[in-house]
Amino acid sequence: MRRDFEYVVVGLGGLGSATAYWLARGFGEAVLGLEQFEIGHARGASQDHSRIGRLSYHTPAYVQLAGESYAAWAAVEKELESRLLVRTGGLDLWPLNAAIPMDDYTSSLSDQNIAYELLDAPEIMARWPAFVLEEGTTGLFQADAAIVPAAKCNAAHIRLARAHGAMLLDNSPVESITTRGGEIEVSVGSDVYRCRSLVIAADAWTNELTAPLGTKLPLTITQEQVTYFATPHVDEFAPERFPIWIWMDEPSFYGFPVYGEQGTKTGQDVGGEEVTATTRTFDPEPHALERVQSFLRKHIPRSLGPVIYTKTCLYTMPPDRDFVIDALPGHPNIFVAQGAAHAFKFASLIGKIMSDLASAGRSGHPIDGFKIDRPALIDPAAPKHFLV
């Protein structure tokens, strides 16, 4: 078995499989990817039918990055010769006195010259009669929002990376990473792989790998869940007729038209209990389900139906809920990609950025805000601000 590579990627979830793909596009067989579980497993953050892709974000930098993420997906679709993203349009909803500032979104979109519509409650309900909204609710409709089919995207990145010559190994848990004379050694059981540059895309497991290298990130891990409901009104919630939506308040909910299952999907953002990657369970939390059902009974009653299933999943968040995309302090050739529990839409772009950093040490994309030594990651008293 080959032991020497130029590049090693640890973790082949959404971000790691994308990194392996973009590295393999440039460096083929010089790339090794290592995944501790089977590829496509459901223990992390990236395995489901759908994730929200959108341009509407709370800062101009994220809006710009979101736009560039569409270009990265388009490059993958071109190589695949088939579409991945399913455009539906996206509706961000602000009830009166909402907890999340609408101005952050409208000013960021305007700053980046991205078109959007502001709609009042009667206009929204005329366009999408399934919504039941109180007077004073405002909607921001942005037409480019799309379903990003997570499981399909991961499989595509994996398949294309292998087609370019990358070696991707599953059931290969990395136990230690050490540096020796400019080389990096990666231990998997009794196997030791060597490389010049390494990317850690391990999300909830990040600190298990970075702490022995001197960096422990202040990450909060929560067990989240989404539920698929077998609505009897499937046609009304078809992707071409019903948008992705986000309720911009506390609690914050989000939902999808019918995709992947014969039902709608809804979840609460940051609604779960704090866990670790080891203590998490796969058991749905009944109170969380009830919160979602009572919200839908009030605002989108026709989207409800018998529960098809509820799927649990891990959020991993720094205090400011911004990504970590940077080299490890003291290790210029070891890079970390951590998605702050909103990164799937950016997965292919982050993969491209990690490939640039690992091979050239820099990236042309706006990543200055994701430094590993920023105050929110250094100051132990930094406030946690997860709702953005």
Ligand SMILES: Cc1cc2nc3c(=O)[nH]c(=O)nc-3n(C[C@H](O)[C@H](O)[C@H](O)COP(=O)(O)OP(=O)(O)OC[C@H]3O[C@@H](n4cnc5c(N)ncnc54)[C@H](O)[C@@H]3O)c2cc1C
């Ligand atoms: C319920 C839910 C809804 C979400 N909705 C959205 C959304 O609508 N839009 C959006 O953009 N984002 C969304 N996100 C966030 C997004 O899914 C994540 O940010 C993204 O999937 C993180 O990808 P990842 O590759 O970093 O993590 P993961 O997929 O968890 O991958 C990390 C991988 O590293 C592996 N690993 C860890 N340690 C080791 C080791 N020692 N050796 C080998 N392998 C190792 C793990 O097994 C795992 O496969 C959502 C997340 C959840 C949970």
